[in-house]
Amino acid sequence: MSAPLDFTLSAGPVAASPRTLAALGEPITYHYDPDFLALFRRTQAKAAQVMQTTNDVLLMQGEAILGLEAGASALFTPGAHVLNLVQGVFGKGMGYWITGFGAILHEIEVPYNDAVDPSDVIAYLDANPQIEILTVVASETPSGTVCNIEAIGRACAERGVVTFVDVVSGVGGMPFNVDAWGLDVCVAGLQKCLGGPPGVSIVTVSPRAWERINANPDAPRDSYLSMLDWKIKWLENGAFPYTPSVSDMHGAESCLDQALEEGIDNMIQRHARAAEVARAGVLGLGLELWAKSDDVAAWCVTSVRLADNIDHVELRTLARARYGVMLSSGQGAGNLIRIGHMGPTARGMYPVVGVAAVGQAIRDLGGTVDLGAGHEQAMGVLARQMAL
Ligand SMILES: Cc1ncc(COP(=O)(O)O)c(C=O)c1O
The missing domain is CATH 3.40.640.10 (Type I PLP-dependent aspartate aminotransferase-like (Major domain))
Structure with a gap:
């Protein structure tokens, strides 16, 4: 299906x-x-x-x-x-x-x-x-x-x-x-x-x-x-x-x-908040962020390093086919999957959905992830942001 x-x-x-x-x-x-x-x-x-x-x-x-x-x-x-x-x-x-x-x-x-x-x-x-x-x-x-x-x-x-x-x-x-x-x-x-x-x-x-x-x-x-x-x-x-x-x-x-x-500065900060949620979720899953440090990581997209046994295109295809979530693959940069949080999706639950889809799709492909911790970490950041 x-x-x-x-x-x-x-x-x-x-x-x-x-x-x-x-x-x-x-x-x-x-x-x-x-x-x-x-x-x-x-x-x-x-x-x-x-x-x-x-x-x-x-x-x-x-x-x-x-x-x-x-x-x-x-x-x-x-x-x-x-x-x-x-x-x-x-x-x-x-x-x-x-x-x-x-x-x-x-x-x-x-x-x-x-x-x-x-x-x-x-x-x-x-x-x-x-x-x-x-x-x-x-x-x-x-x-x-x-x-x-x-x-x-x-x-x-x-x-x-x-x-x-x-x-x-x-x-x-x-x-x-x-x-x-x-x-x-x-x-x-x-x-x-x-x-x-x-x-x-x-x-x-x-x-x-x-x-x-x-x-x-x-x-x-x-x-x-x-x-x-x-x-x-x-x-x-x-x-x-x-x-x-x-x-x-x-x-x-x-x-x-x-x-x-919205105001350009507000818009930029909205992207920064979405990135914070996505990064926390990815780390919670037990995965590694592709960017070497937070300083160099973009706020519009979160790139995730994949283990050698998980192929980025296969992962993108599976997440779309099984869970209806369209992610981006590495596009020549390496074996990585990208969760976009750009424009209207740079807010709220969107990055949480991205983390969930990446996590479950990796598990479906035989990889090891901690789905519960991924969700907990992403939601923890979102909850804190929304309480401010
Ligand atoms: C950094 C960067 N430059 C240029 C482009 C334009 O490429 P295209 O016209 O294929 O969308 C893109 C699109 O992804 C981009 O990310």
């Missing part, structure tokens, strides 16, 4: 709120209808508020990979020295783009359960003043780890190094402040902590980054990947480079509204 899907506790896309779902069902209009134009401009302004920036914001119609590839193709130039920080699969992937566009790759890489230390970055920048760009993933979703973007961003800003930041699963789930930290190009997604639909890249671009992109003769122009098209056609002349999905933009505005009504 196969269970229906009751809980999406994946690492994104995540379940959207009823309000977001209702917005996605708004009538589809012509994209130059004045109401849609107003909605698009409002949504852009709300995205800027969530990203805490006065920089330009582009809403590019495509999964966050579109925004990342657009940034890579605009920023990386042949012969430019780029320092790439790697603590997981998305960081590693950025390195392939750097060399692919002919730039010279420098890398600081740590094991995928750890985070790059800002002091190592500062030392590397000081020893290599030829570095022009630094690339970093704020929240490595497949590893469930975060990086200290504040320290790294400030160090780069002081040294005139352009920063290119993947904050796809970070925005709303960790402190992140584009302007205060002097970040140049940042790419976020709606489908993680913001609880919106997949399919839109939020891209913030500083004046310094525009200077570099304008000076790059090979930066895409008249292309789906083109940030310059968005600047020249849309921001400066009010014409879309291509047709945005009207439905997705309604969903985008709605989930950004909900984030702003």
Whole structure:
């Protein structure tokens, strides 16, 4: 017997709120209808508020990979020295783009359960003043780890190094402040902590980054990947480079509204509380957290190290089929299972359900867990949080 899907506790896309779902069902209009134009401009302004920036914001119609590839193709130039920080699969992937566009790759890489230390970055920048760009993933979703973007961003800003930041699963789930930290190009997604639909890249671009992109003769122009098209056609002349999905933009505005009504800091703290519940439950089960320490563990997803005899994909499949709980597997980071607590599921009983599903599914596969202690520990933390 196969269970229906009751809980999406994946690492994104995540379940959207009823309000977001209702917005996605708004009538589809012509994209130059004045109401849609107003909605698009409002949504852009709300995205800027969530990203805490006065920089330009582009809403590019495509999964966050579109925004990342657009940034890579605009920023990386042949012969430019780029320092790439790697603590997981998305960081590693950025390195392939750097060399692919002919730039010279420098890398600081740590094991995928750890985070790059800002002091190592500062030392590397000081020893290599030829570095022009630094690339970093704020929240490595497949590893469930975060990086200290504040320290790294400030160090780069002081040294005139352009920063290119993947904050796809970070925005709303960790402190992140584009302007205060002097970040140049940042790419976020709606489908993680913001609880919106997949399919839109939020891209913030500083004046310094525009200077570099304008000076790059090979930066895409008249292309789906083109940030310059968005600047020249849309921001400066009010014409879309291509047709945005009207439905997705309604969903985008709605989930950004909900984030702003809740307050970004409150939203981040909600993710931190959910992570605390999940981690306590995992440890109670007698399992090991994947992240090396609490300091480097993400608040939007809890990664759990699996014993060699438990396969992560088999575990994910079993939890979904038998218990109707959709988890995420390791996605290249290792033999780990991930309990997502992002967006609407970063609260209350959701992480407790995630812990229960992981525990029982491991037991079903022949592993050893203490289900009672897992429940007790997770609920103990939740009870304490709710009593405050
Ligand atoms: C850190 C990070 N970067 C980028 C992406 C975008 O990947 P995709 O467009 O395949 O969702 C994701 C999605 O999981 C991510 O977690």
